[in-house]
Amino acid sequence: MSAKPVILVVDDEKNTREGLARALRSDYTVMEAENGLRALEWLETHHADVVLSDLRMPGMDGMTLLTRLLSRDPRPILILLTAYGSIETAVEAMKRGAYDFLAKPVNLDRLELLLERALAEGRLGEENRRLKAQLEEKYGFENIIGASPAMQEVFDIIRQVAPTRTTVLIQGESGTGKELVARALHQCSPRAPGPFIPVHCAALAPTLLESELFGHEKGAFTGATERRRGRFELADGGTLFLDEISEIDASLQVKILRVLEERQFERVGGTQPVNVDVRLVAATNRDLKQMVADGSFREDLFYRLYVVNLALPPLRDRDGDIVLLAQHYLQALAAEHGRAVSGFTPEAMEALSAHAWPGNVRELRNVIERMVVLSNGGKLTVRDLPQTLRTRSGQPDMTSRAGRRLRDAERHMIEEALGRHKGNRTQAAADLGISRRTLHRKLNEYGLRETRET
Numbered sequence: 001m002s003a004k005p006v007i008l009v010v011d012d013e014k015n016t017r018e019g020l021a022r023a024l025r026s027d028y029t030v031m032e033a034e035n036g037l038r039a040l041e042w043l044e045t046h047h048a049d050v051v052l053s054d055l056r057m058p059g060m061d062g063m064t065l066l067t068r069l070l071s072r073d074p075r076p077i078l079i080l081l082t083a084y085g086s087i088e089t090a091v092e093a094m095k096r097g098a099y100d101f102l103a104k105p106v107n108l109d110r111l112e113l114l115l116e117r118a119l120a121e122g123r124l125g126e127e128n129r130r131l132k133a134q135l136e137e138k139y140g141f142e143n144i145i146g147a148s149p150a151m152q153e154v155f156d157i158i159r160q161v162a163p164t165r166t167t168v169l170i171q172g173e174s175g176t177g178k179e180l181v182a183r184a185l186h187q188c189s190p191r192a193p194g195p196f197i198p199v200h201c202a203a204l205a206p207t208l209l210e211s212e213l214f215g216h217e218k219g220a221f222t223g224a225t226e227r228r229r230g231r232f233e234l235a236d237g238g239t240l241f242l243d244e245i246s247e248i249d250a251s252l253q254v255k256i257l258r259v260l261e262e263r264q265f266e267r268v269g270g271t272q273p274v275n276v277d278v279r280l281v282a283a284t285n286r287d288l289k290q291m292v293a294d295g296s297f298r299e300d301l302f303y304r305l306y307v308v309n310l311a312l313p314p315l316r317d318r319d320g321d322i323v324l325l326a327q328h329y330l331q332a333l334a335a336e337h338g339r340a341v342s343g344f345t346p347e348a349m350e351a352l353s354a355h356a357w358p359g360n361v362r363e364l365r366n367v368i369e370r371m372v373v374l375s376n377g378g379k380l381t382v383r384d385l386p387q388t389l390r391t392r393s394g395q396p397d398m399t400s401r402a403g404r405r406l407r408d409a410e411r412h413m414i415e416e417a418l419g420r421h422k423g424n425r426t427q428a429a430a431d432l433g434i435s436r437r438t439l440h441r442k443l444n445e446y447g448l449r450e451t452r453e454t
């Protein structure tokens with residue numbers, strides 16, 4: 001690396017900006033902006049590797065800046081500087097895609113370590129991103145929106161397996177986009193000109209499902225007044241999507257296994273084998289491996305399907321995607337319903353980001369549609385949110401990498417606050433902007449109990 005990495009320092013206090021600039025100048029090219037708006041203006045025409053921003057500033061605050069930066073490509077690494085009292089906001093910011101946060105006054109050693117690590121991680125990701133950018137639109141792939149590392153991995157797998165004939169098993173909670181991914185696998189394959197035939201296995205009784213899949217001969221059963229082609233035949237040359245595959249009964253499991261192995265089958269009531277060229281994609285929201293262990297799903301069929309396992313992460317594990325999806329759906333649905341809704345207030349977006357979304361993307365879409373339809377225009381606020389989202393539920397996930405970083409930073413802030421107040425917990429808690437009870441809980445959690453109680 002020849003050129004120095006560029007750091008944009010965003011803070012309304014001139015002293016802070018200049019102090020940081022002085023400290024970092026030897027290793028970095030340091031630029032300054034006095035609020036989020038100025039930072040964005042500068043970024044229109046320049047590149048920054050890292051944006052080091054204060055949270056509270058007049059003009060545009062750090063949280064809004066973060067939201068705007070998320071849609072930029074390439075996206076600079078954002079590190080937030082927080083005054084005491086904004087720990088909760090800093091936590092939120094990390095959940096929404098900030099890299100890390102540091103308490104003010106900034107410990108320069110810590111800052112330098114953080115910058116080194118952030119830039120090293122960023123460089124690794126950059127190579128991949130450049131290659132991907134040629135293949136896809138900004139933050140999506142075949143209509144699938146996702147900038148999170150978790151979804152980027154999914155896109156990688158789709159890209160790798162789509163051109164092949166391999167069977168793919170898509171697993172994921174309800175509403176995570178299994179059908180969307182199945183369609184993308186078809187669209188990105190040489191079979192794209194052929195048919196995509198979905199079958200919802202749970203919707204039909206077993207005998208009906210059998211004739212739906214394999215078709216039947218005239219007179220095969222009462223009501224079979226003529227020969228009918230099944231979905232396997234209809235999917236010839238294309239892709240057959242078996243949704244909710246866990247719901248098919250044992251005898252059908254055997255028949256599907258046979259088609260996969262021999263590429264042929266007989267229609268119900270028929271004796272002539274029918275040959276088909278079908279690519280099979282299956283989906284389930286259940287733990288199929290567990291079902292094999294329980295004996296409710298055939299092991300041999302499982303392994304036939306499991307050739308490629310595509311696990312779709314729940315929405316709550318997709319860092320930053322809630323913001324992207326919310327903005328996408330707001331625009332699309334406002335246009336669809338003819339509403340002049342222009343965006344979300346930062347608080348509303350914060351509440352959306354904090355929600356656990358058990359119904360995943362489908363739930364998010366429904367919530368936004370409801371908000372758009374009921375809104376009187378302008379920005380959607382916390383008051384437009386359904387009741388369940390107005391109460392805070394989302395605790396940050398402390399097991400992820402971001403979660404661990406968050407824990408470290410939080411622990412550090414607590415130690416510093418206690419140091420500043422010579423172990424006085426009441427004052428430290430007030431300083432951190434959390435209740436004394438919360439502080440007490442966190443001290444236990446981090447094993448910081450030995451601190452003097454005053």
Ligand SMILES: Nc1ncnc2c1ncn2[C@@H]1O[C@H](COP(=O)(O)OP(=O)(O)OP(=O)(O)O)[C@@H](O)[C@H]1O
Binds near residue numbers: 172174178179365
């Ligand atoms: N990443 C995404 N980007 C944009 N839209 C998405 C995304 N994921 C899901 N959706 C949308 O969310 C809705 C639910 O997706 P889909 O039907 O594919 O989920 P599913 O996993 O099949 O759910 P279920 O298990 O309940 O059948 C659809 O409207 C789909 O278009």
Ligand SMILES: [Mg+2]
Binds near residue numbers: 179
């Ligand atoms: Mg589905």
